[in-house]
Amino acid sequence: MKKSNTTNSKPNHWLMKTEPDVFSIDDLANSPNQTTGWIGVRNYQARNYMRDQMRLGDRVLVYHSNANPSCVVGSATVTRTAYPDHTAWDTTSPYYDPKSSPDNPRWQMVDIQLETKFPTPQTLQMLREHPKLAEMVLLRKGMRLSIQPVTAVEYKFIFSIASRIA
DNA sequence: GCCAACGTTGGC
């Protein structure tokens, strides 16, 4: 059997940042089919994760950045793999990039569907308290990447504590 | 609003 990521049925785990003033977990909940295209990623590393590694059914932690406080607020699943981000060639979009075009799209997006809005969002401060999460990418100094890999252990742990009713 | 830590751009 050929080794290939595309035939591996085990989902990957991710964390995706969004500024709640721009698009919040409630906006996702209120979206048609609770699904949205993840427009506006303009960072190559984040794009490459989407383009090269995100698969249908991958699990996503949704994180509110630039918030009071910033926290993991919910979970979602990938329901469509990477496709061109049309906002890049929309001159009226805040995400417009003149170097992208329909013929030669530079940026990609995926679709995600809400799974859970957590009853107990986990703030950065709360996450830092757990030794289990010591190596988490989100908690590393200077880490700005808007799409990050999360280990299965980290994902399950955060899902578990955020699901508890406080 | 501050500013550290990144990422990108562009002259050379």
Added chain:
DNA sequence: GCCAACGTTGGC
């Protein structure tokens, strides 16, 4: 390819 200047992110 180097790297200074500039722009952005995002916690605080």
